[in-house]
Amino acid sequence: xxxxxxxxxxxxxxxxxxxxxxxxxxxxxxxxxxxxxxxxxxxxxxxxxxxxxxxxxxxxxxxxxxxxxxxx
Amino acid sequence: xxxxxxxxxxxxxxxxxxxxxxxxxxxxxxxxxxxxxxxxxxxxxxxxxxxxxxxxxxxxxxxxxxxxxxxxxxxxxxxxxxxxxxxxxxxxxxxxxxxxxxxxxxxxxxxxxxxxxxxxxxxxxxxxxxxxxxxxxxxxxx
Numbered sequence: 001x002x003x004x005x006x007x008x009x010x011x012x013x014x015x016x017x018x019x020x021x022x023x024x025x026x027x028x029x030x031x032x033x034x035x036x037x038x039x040x041x042x043x044x045x046x047x048x049x050x051x052x053x054x055x056x057x058x059x060x061x062x063x064x065x066x067x068x069x070x071x072x
Numbered sequence: 073x074x075x076x077x078x079x080x081x082x083x084x085x086x087x088x089x090x091x092x093x094x095x096x097x098x099x100x101x102x103x104x105x106x107x108x109x110x111x112x113x114x115x116x117x118x119x120x121x122x123x124x125x126x127x128x129x130x131x132x133x134x135x136x137x138x139x140x141x142x143x144x145x146x147x148x149x150x151x152x153x154x155x156x157x158x159x160x161x162x163x164x165x166x167x168x169x170x171x172x173x174x175x176x177x178x179x180x181x182x183x184x185x186x187x188x189x190x191x192x193x194x195x196x197x198x199x200x201x202x203x204x205x206x207x208x209x210x211x212x213x214x
Contacts, residue, residue, distance in 0.1 A: 050106030060103040
């Protein structure tokens with residue numbers, strides 16, 4: 001199959017986000033019994049970060065806007 | 073693509089182009105492997121050779137940044153300043169690409185600073201999920 005010609009940030013849409021949510025939920029339901037002590041929100045967050053395609057808008061750098069104040 | 077993804081993509085391309093032997097360590101490395109963490113900089117572990125030190129200057133120029141400069145008198149690490157985010161360079165004998173999550177966890181355990189220990193629980197959880205997904209057929213992203 002040829003590589004997609006549309007850049008990821010343009011191709012990413014609500015439909016893709018819905019697919020991601022469904023995929024996260026399916027894996028969450030499968031993994032949750034294995035990690036009963038893990039915070040459920042953390043588990044979903046980890047799965048979302050792992051499954052979200054590169055180039056679709058994830059941010060992970062903190063910027064200091066003034067001393068003691070940081071924003072993502 | 074977010075500015076953060078764009079910066080890391082640019083950095084990875086510049087690393088490849090410069091040929092410097094380096095691996096991404098720390099929270100930026102963890103984020104690249106799916107850990108939901110944030111950071112203020114990128115840490116690189118660079119094999120300490122004269123050639124790599126020269127290549128770091130090439131890397132700095134490619135990123136439109138200043139030459140690597142000492143961070144303080146307390147460390148041999150240097151910092152590249154002037155790119156979108158600071159890049160801290162640690163020198164050692166390792167090379168290879170991206171530090172594994174369990175190595176990142178071990179290094180943060182060894183460092184033991186409050187900012188390192190604060191992030192350990194979510195990194196450990198991420199590693200467990202990563203291992204579970206690997207065991208169950210590799211649903212982790214490539």
